[in-house]
Amino acid sequence: AQTVTQSQPEMSVQEAETVTLSCTYDTSENNYYLFWYKQPPSRQMILVIRQEAYKQQNATENRFSVNFQKAAKSFSLKISDSQLGDTAMYFCAFHGEGAQKLVFGQGTRLTINP
Amino acid sequence: ETGVTQSPTHLIKTRGQQVTLRCSSQSGHNTVSWYQQALGQGPQFIFQYYREEENGRGNFPPRFSGLQFPNYSSELNVNALELDDSALYLCASSPRGDGETQYFGPGTRLLVL
Numbered sequence A: 001a002q003t004v005t006q007s008q009p010e011m012s013v014q015e016a017e018t019v020t021l022s023c024t025y026d027t028s029e030n031n032y033y034l035f036w037y038k039q040p041p042s043r044q045m046i047l048v049i050r051q052e053a054y055k056q057q058n059a060t061e062n063r064f065s066v067n068f069q070k071a072a073k074s075f076s077l078k079i080s081d082s083q084l085g086d087t088a089m090y091f092c093a094f095h096g097e098g099a100q101k102l103v104f105g106q107g108t109r110l111t112i113n114p
Numbered sequence B: 001e002t003g004v005t006q007s008p009t010h011l012i013k014t015r016g017q018q019v020t021l022r023c024s025s026q027s028g029h030n031t032v033s034w035y036q037q038a039l040g041q042g043p044q045f046i047f048q049y050y051r052e053e054e055n056g057r058g059n060f061p062p063r064f065s066g067l068q069f070p071n072y073s074s075e076l077n078v079n080a081l082e083l084d085d086s087a088l089y090l091c092a093s094s095p096r097g098d099g100e101t102q103y104f105g106p107g108t109r110l111l112v113l
Helices: none
Strands: A003-005 A010-014 A019-021 A024-026 A032-039 A046-052 A064-069 A074-079 A088-096 A108-113 B005-007 B010-013 B019-024 B031-037 B044-050 B053-057 B064-068 B074-078 B087-094 B108-112
Touching: A003 A088, A010 A019, A019 A108, A024 A074, A032 A064, A032 A074, A046 A064, A046 A074, A074 A088, B005 B087, B010 B019, B019 B087, B019 B108, B031 B074, B044 B064, B074 B087
Parallel strands: A010 A108, B010 B108
Antiparallel strands: A003 A024, A019 A074, A032 A046, A032 A088, A064 A074, A088 A108, B005 B019, B019 B074, B031 B044, B031 B087, B044 B053, B064 B074, B087 B108
């Protein structure tokens, strides 16, 4: 069974700083998808970024980018120029190709301080 | 384009009762998945519905059941509620063939007393 591990329960940075959230996963599959979701206090899980395992190029979405290391089974999220609105729980998630479910990590609580 | 919606937003039940949670999928999405998120935890997969059929199930007992309707909306039913069923229940929809991206609704917070 796949597992996802987020080793940083909490992180805190100053506004405008860059922060990196870590995620590792375990799978024997070759094709799969990885995601970062953001869950603010409003509770809604919001998609931040998605990476297909067969793509070597790291995904980017505006201030958000990932460092995908397939051999190391590592998938970190970098937030540049952090903003107060980035304060939230961040979840890393794995989806096997053809599978039904997302497998989530335990989450990292990120606080951006003014 | 309307996103995923869920109702109700909050619910309080007592142990042993039954509850029904509802979800409307995003326009164009034919697949609905349900997750349970306990406080301080990541979501756990309950089951998925595709074209009105259950299409995969997580490690949840049979008292967790569901339905999907022709318009792709869905219900999650939980019978014989237990205290441990207190959680945030999240619904997610996805279009088949999109590469597995799931889009979530705002959730229903269930408290069992």
